[in-house]
Amino acid sequence: MNAAKPPIDFYFDFSSPYGYIASELVDGFEQRVGRAVTWRPMLLGPILKLTGQPPLIEIPIKGDYARRDFARSARHHKIAYRHPEKFPIGTVAAMRAFYWTHDHDHGQARALAKALFRAYFSQGHDIGSVPAVLEVARGAGIDAAGLAAALEDPALKERAKREVDCAVAARVFGSPYFIVDGEPFWGVDRMGMAEEWIRTGGW
Amino acid sequence: MNAAKPPIDFYFDFSSPYGYIASELVDGFEQRVGRAVTWRPMLLGPILKLTGQPPLIEIPIKGDYARRDFARSARHHKIAYRHPEKFPIGTVAAMRAFYWTHDHDHGQARALAKALFRAYFSQGHDIGSVPAVLEVARGAGIDAAGLAAALEDPALKERAKREVDCAVAARVFGSPYFIVDGEPFWGVDRMGMAEEWIRTGGW
Numbered sequence: 001m002n003a004a005k006p007p008i009d010f011y012f013d014f015s016s017p018y019g020y021i022a023s024e025l026v027d028g029f030e031q032r033v034g035r036a037v038t039w040r041p042m043l044l045g046p047i048l049k050l051t052g053q054p055p056l057i058e059i060p061i062k063g064d065y066a067r068r069d070f071a072r073s074a075r076h077h078k079i080a081y082r083h084p085e086k087f088p089i090g091t092v093a094a095m096r097a098f099y100w101t102h103d104h105d106h107g108q109a110r111a112l113a114k115a116l117f118r119a120y121f122s123q124g125h126d127i128g129s130v131p132a133v134l135e136v137a138r139g140a141g142i143d144a145a146g147l148a149a150a151l152e153d154p155a156l157k158e159r160a161k162r163e164v165d166c167a168v169a170a171r172v173f174g175s176p177y178f179i180v181d182g183e184p185f186w187g188v189d190r191m192g193m194a195e196e197w198i199r200t201g202g203w
Numbered sequence: 204m205n206a207a208k209p210p211i212d213f214y215f216d217f218s219s220p221y222g223y224i225a226s227e228l229v230d231g232f233e234q235r236v237g238r239a240v241t242w243r244p245m246l247l248g249p250i251l252k253l254t255g256q257p258p259l260i261e262i263p264i265k266g267d268y269a270r271r272d273f274a275r276s277a278r279h280h281k282i283a284y285r286h287p288e289k290f291p292i293g294t295v296a297a298m299r300a301f302y303w304t305h306d307h308d309h310g311q312a313r314a315l316a317k318a319l320f321r322a323y324f325s326q327g328h329d330i331g332s333v334p335a336v337l338e339v340a341r342g343a344g345i346d347a348a349g350l351a352a353a354l355e356d357p358a359l360k361e362r363a364k365r366e367v368d369c370a371v372a373a374r375v376f377g378s379p380y381f382i383v384d385g386e387p388f389w390g391v392d393r394m395g396m397a398e399e400w401i402r403t404g405g406w
Contacts, residue, residue: 051263060254061376065387075406078395173264184268189392193279203278 004082007036008194009179010067011167012093014098014127016175017070017081018188029191032122033198034154039102039113041095042167044088051173054089055153058080073188088129089120093151094161097133100150101142103159113141137184159160204329210239211397214370214381216247217294217330217379220273220284221391226379226389235402238383243307244298245370247378254376258291276391283325292323292331296340296354296383299363300336303353304345306362312344317374318343 010026012019023039030037048055056064067083074081094116102109119125119136126132132153138144150156168181176183176195183202185194197203213229215222233240235349251258260266270286277284297319305312322328322339330336332355341347352360373382381388381397386405388397400406 029252053262054267061255061374062254062256064374065389071221076399083304103337127288143332171264171267172270175365184271186268187392189390193392196279203275 001036002034003036005035007038008198009170009177010037011040011042011170011172011175011177011179013175014041014116014120015088015111016044017083018073019072019120019175020081020121021077021079021188022115022191023114025077025191027186028123029195033195035198039098039110039164040167041091041098041113042164042172042175043092043095046092046164047168047173050168053173057088071192074121082122082124084120084124084126086126086128091124091128092160093129093130095134095163096151096156097137097147099160099163100156101137104139106140108140112137112140112142131150139174205237205238206239208238209243209384211236212243212373212380213240213335213402214243214245214373214375214378214380214382216318216378217297217316217323218242218291219247220286220324220379223230223284223324224277224280224282226317226320227390227396228280228394232398236398238401242301242313243366243370244294244301244316245273245367245375245378246295246298248293250371250376253371253395256376260291270320271388275386283321284346285325285327287323289331294331296328296333296336298366299354299359300340300350300365302363303350304340311343311399314339315343315345322330 007064010022012022012087024055026037028097044055055138070083071081098109098113098116100113115131120127125136127136130148133151134144134148136145171184179193180194180198183197185191185197214349215225227273229240259269263377273286274284301312301316301319304315318339319330319336324328328335328339330339337347337351340350376388377389379391381394383401385398386400388394388400
């Protein structure tokens with residue numbers, strides 16, 4: 001890792017299929033570019049409101065394309081994908097759990113994020129509720145009792161809300177969304193461009 | 204060219220920066236995949252209405268990203284790009300001129316399309332009006348008097364309108380939009396995936 005360079009921001013929502021695909025690809029990306037990646041779950045709901053956009057899946061015609069493309073993109077990258085029965089879902093509990101874990105152990109937070117994404121997008125579990133998040137956290141070896149208490153704590157809610165504010169301030173409008181030295185890249189299909197940007201220093 | 208396989212549909216609007224970039228890349232794409240490409244200009248305005256979407260550039264936050272990304276994507280592909288002063292514009296005259304030319308000479312229609320795109324996206328010309336389209340057509344060696352007469356003809360208007368209806372029927376919702384053996388690929392950044400799809404027979 002190039003410690004002299006600031007980390008790359010990886011914004012996503014736990015209810016985003018393309019965020020999930022990116023989460024499965026980002027470790028390889030990180031290794032190839034030799035720069036650390038900061039995982040930053042956020043909430044697409046309030047962000048889409050700022051852009052006046054409905055959730056992708058609700059847009060006529062385009063939503064049907066997206067539904068087909070989620071699975072096609074996953075297959076393209078050899079990633080297991082089963083479109084969730086309930087979709088999209090609220091992911092505030094998942095996001096709060098991530099930041100609480102992150103403040104204790106970065107590596108464990110990343111493992112939790114991957115486990116949450118896989119539970120939702122390949123194992124058929126709805127991760128929208130606190131009990132569902134706790135179950136995934138337990139499976140990932142996280143102190144579920146500590147997490148359960150924290151999820152009731154206004155301080156954690158505030159902590160997580162600030163992260164969403166931070167995404168808004170960074171002008172994030174979709175998931176996944178990468179920022180490399182101030183340069184934004186939106187979408188799984190731009191990860192290759194981001195990689196090239198880092199390798200070449202931009203163009 | 205593989206004449207046994209049906210052509211690949213390439214839908215675009217002459218006011219679409221990504222359509223322009225695709226138009227500069229599509230000949231190489233066509234040669235690599237060994238399949239003919241049918242150029243199909245359409246009008247994004249009525250199509251966006253069906254999806255309830257505003258023009259990309261008008262979407263808060265995302266529009267700013269797009270504006271930055273137009274030029275960045277063009278530079279990435281080493282394509283000249285100057286963002287037009289007046290943008291977006293109505294392209295019904297350009298589209299009609301394309302289909303009139305196409306019905307006489309496919310190759311000339313493709314040359315006209317490229318000339319129209321370059322006039323608008325790299326040479327600083329507004330191609331929204333009939334006189335502007337005629338000037339570009341003249342420069343491309345097309346019978347401008349014949350075209351001028353045809354542009355007044357309700358038959359050509361109807362002919363072009365049917366093409367937009369056809370794009371709607373094909374569930375096109377953006378530009379560029381490719382359809383390969385029924386499989387849709389939206390965006391310049393999916394041309395590589397479309398190419399891989401053809402090469403591998405899909406996945």
